[in-house]
Amino acid sequence: MHSHQTAGDVVAAQIRRHRERLGMNRNDLATECARLGRPDITYAVIVSIETGRAGGEGKQRRRPVTVDDLLVLGLALATPPLLLMLPLGSETTVPTVPAADPRDPYTVWQWMTGEATPTLDGPLDGRYVTDSRQIAASGQTWSAAWATAAYPASLYPEFERRRFAVTKAHRRAMKAGNEPVRDKERATDTRQDYFEHLEQLAYHIDDMTRAGLTIPRLPAIWIEDMKGLAMLDNPDSVTPEEDD
Structure with missing residues (x-):
């Protein structure tokens, strides 16, 4: 049995909830x-968003919340905008599309962020299944097309994790190399650790480049080291950060 509640209903309730939370x-x-x-x-x-206004046949009609509205209202309420639509921890289910059953908010959250493939068909034997239909004349299945489109959603967070690891390793290497009484072994170890993390970042940059994605700017010294050690398949894919 599909729910008559809409995503707009959830957003309206959450706007009111967070407004009252903040006084x-x-x-x-x-x-x-x-x-x-x-x-x-x-x-x-x-008022129209939260409670609706009188419509035909005595029905209450809400003013729809657009994507632009959602961003502004989220920031105005000091709340991540996506949480207005998918209230993690406060609701057991949220609506998906009119033809499918509601799901728990975190499941839909993963769909929205590209972390998981939607499962709208089912439940079959207690299981939901991914959509295996072919899309028009492309020959792709729906789930394969989704995975292709969602690929950047996994690449950018991993890029940030690897960049953070390089930042820490580089700082350790610089500190070890600048100490007044140098421990040559420690300086060498920290420098090697930096290069290992930098190489892992370079591998990931190659993956992003093959996917046709723009690489965020990086410190010039990292780029010089990656190019000097031939870590990148396409050295022109990286651009140094602009000086402040």
Whole structure:
């Protein structure tokens, strides 16, 4: 049995919940939205979003929340915008699409961030299954096409993890090399550790380049070291950070 609740209903309830959590009235929220450049999200608009207004046949009709609204309202409420749609920990299920059953919020969260492939069909024998339909004349299955589109969502977080590891390793190497009484063995070890982490970052940059993705800027010294040690398949894929 599919739910009649919509994602818009969830967002409206969460806007009110977080507004009350912060001790804000609707005028306060409207003022904060105006500060963020959206004076059109007025008191009356917030009332319409949260409670709806009278429509035909006695039904309450909500003002829809657009993607632009969601971003502004999330920041105005000091809440990650995606949590307004997928309230982790406060709801057991959230709606997905009208033709499918609700799912738990974290499952849908993973769909939204590309961490998991949606499973809208089912449950079959208690299991949900991925969509294996072919898309038009492309020959791709829906799940394979999803995986291709979602690939950047896994590459960028891993890039940040590897960049952070290089940052720490580089700092240790610089500190060891600059100590007044140098421990040559320690300096060599820290330098080798830096190069190992840098090489892991270079491997990942190659993966991102093959996927046609833009590589975030990196410290010039890292780029010089990667190029000097021939770590990159395409050295021109990386650009140094701009000087402040």
